[in-house]
Amino acid sequence: MLLNDKNVILVGGKGGVGKTTMSATLALLAAARGRKTLVVSTDPAHSLADAFGVKVGDPKDTLGVRLKDNLYALEIDPDREVKAHIERVGAEMKKLTRPEMFAEIERQLRLTQQSPGAQEAALLERIATILEQGLEQQDFDLIIFDTAPTGHTLRLLSLPEAMAAWTQGLLKHDSRSQKLAGVLDHLTPKKGRDIDNPMSDPKQHESDGMSERNQAISERLQARQRLFQRTRRLFTDPQRCAILFVLTPEKLPVLETQRSVATLQQEKLPLAGLIVNRVLPEDADGAFLAQRRQHEQQYLAQIEQSFAAIERFYVPLQAMDIEGMQGLEHMQTLLAQAKL
Structure with missing residues (x-):
């Protein structure tokens, strides 16, 4: 499993697909498995703090804020x-x-x-400094970046x-x-x-x-x-680093993911899988949702076809917004069920 043996995971995806929620949940799940985990966000809107429901920030004297056992978070202000x-x-x-x-x-x-x-x-x-400090000096087992890996690594x-x-x-x-x-x-x-x-x-x-x-x-x-x-060597090492892309079964996220996947593969970066988020659950009823599900099936089929060689993890749409540690713990169960 990715969370059990990697040292770095980069989580990317189009805005609004639940990337920060997935990053926070992955970190929570890794920490629950006993891995000392740091999750880092470069979002100037500080959405990582919103996901956890606590103040995070960027403390000067420590690498990250301790949220619970084995779990630390850090927000970089660009x-x-x-x-x-x-x-x-x-x-x-x-x-x-x-x-x-x-x-x-x-x-x-x-x-x-x-x-x-x-x-x-x-x-x-x-980012380079955080990786060296976190992995070599402060003994983090895993660092998760809630960021856009395509742009950052290509500029590297x-x-x-x-x-x-x-x-x-x-x-x-x-x-x-x-x-x-x-x-x-x-x-x-x-x-x-x-x-x-x-x-x-x-x-x-x-x-x-x-x-x-x-x-x-x-x-x-x-x-x-x-x-x-x-x-750069760390980012291209599939034994230590993995890139996950989050998308929803909709037209624009699928198209953007296709372009990003092509670029990552061209650069030989370790794309490890796709998290397909907010898939309508089977028990969602009503004429409106039935029509929506039929429409969604087209994009799910496109995802299956376009990304057949890439491992995919499906996460169902939730009835309520995911808020705070309690909401993330519920998502943690769903990601574990998805084999992450």
């Missing part, structure tokens, strides 16, 4: 993460540059904060390239930038042109022979790249 990320980068760059460059650094960082991909880059760095592939290009732009303002030409070689093949594999390993001794300042820049860039490489 906007705050971008701001903190930019501040960290600015502080590091000022340590490694001359004071006359500070104004240019601040200008470029202001532009970076508003640029496309800034939020994804900041979130990816935080291109982030070292973007990092190299951004760094190169800053270095153009330094009259001694030619001394740092070798720094970029280990980040992007062909010195940033025609990049095919931005995840290639850094050269072992690229910073040998550089000045102390230039060596510090090189080593910091290498450390960041290696962090993302480790995360």
